[in-house]
Amino acid sequence: MKAFINERKCPAKDEICLVLTSCPQNAIAYHPxxxxxxxxxxxxxxxxxxxxxxxxxxxxxxxxxLR
Ligand code: SF4
Ligand code: SF4
Structure with a gap:
């Protein structure tokens, strides 16, 4: 299983994104x-x-x- 993001549901703001810091594998990043x-x-x-x-x-x- 892998994690996929539905961009239509995501406000994509790095200052509010909780998962940028909670991912244990450091796999999530914000890109302007x-x-x-x-x-x-x-x-x-x-x-x-x-x-x-x-x-x-x-x-x-x-x-x-996850899917
Ligand atoms: S936690 Fe991050 S990835 Fe999830 S909806 Fe909020 S901004 Fe988007
Ligand atoms: S927290 Fe990180 S490692 Fe865990 S499912 Fe999400 S992206 Fe993958």
Whole structure:
């Protein structure tokens, strides 16, 4: 299992994103992107993700699922 983010549910603000710090594998990062709706994106590095599910529990917008 890996974590995937539904960008439509995510406000993509690095200052409010809880999972940037709670991922034990440091697999989640914020990337500024002027082309993105909110000016940035939260990205999950699937090579690092071990499917622990911590981000699903912590996500402020219930935007992350394991599959
Ligand atoms: S906690 Fe979840 S919904 Fe909130 S900003 Fe981070 S990835 Fe997006
Ligand atoms: S499932 Fe675990 S390892 Fe994967 S991104 Fe979420 S918190 Fe990080």
């Amino acid at each position: 992107d002027k082309a993105a709706r909110m000016g940035g994106r939260i990205e999950i590095d699937l090579d690092r993700c071990d499917g622990c599910g911590q981000c699903v529990a912590d996500c402020c917008g219930k935007a992350i699922e």
